[in-house]
């Protein structure tokens with residue numbers, strides 16, 4: 001368990017290590033970079049899960065399960081917002097369904113907490129959804145980094161989670177027709193770091209407008225101010241100054 005620097009959550013919980021890149025949003029995967037670091041620091045569950053290729057950390061597809069992490073949230077009494085598998089994807093094809101059931105059991109037995117699951121594989125989540133128990137404290141999200149993967153939002157809307165959210169991050173292009181039916185919350189953010197790809201604030205403004213039209217809450221992480229990325233809404237133009245959460 002770790003306190004998170006991600007603005008929209010509080011703590012991270014990683015009972016699974018490892019993943020496989022699946023779409024352009026994975027190119028500069030932060031989780032793969034962290035996995036290489038944590039493996040080098042001796043955290044055995046990250047061994048073999050990621051490696052450096054052409055100057056980038058890349059997941060190898062090896063999935064390691066951490067039984068010792070399964071019950072961590074049950075031991076925390078203080079109500080907390082948890083980002084589930086911040087360094088992997090719970091719905092990766094290599095994760096055994098029985099292990100997913102056990103992760104869900106922890107969430108089901110911890111009503112004091114709120115859990116946020118984010119996947120780039122909502123079809124897998126939908127395929128196994130009936131075999132899992134969706135208590136109201138489980139929020140389910142998918143990443144929509146560009147218009148080529150908008151079908152993920154429509155698939156997500158069919159999953160029986162109480163709150164469904166989209167992570168439009170790293171936003172890699174305009175998304176003029178974001179499917180927002182059945183979606184409660186949208187997070188928008190640009191890529192950061194030395195290999196960041198181009199981002200236009202106008203792309204974010206357009207998605208904010210779409211959310212306003214559909215009465216969907218929006219959380220904007222950061223925008224471009226001059227040549228730098230700013231997390232301070234006071235520096236943003238009025239059209240970008242939105243920081244909202246869905247009702248829970």
Ligand code: SF4
Nearest residue numbers: 019020021026029031
């Ligand atoms: S799905 Fe997420 S964790 Fe997996 S490679 Fe892509 S960005 Fe990284």
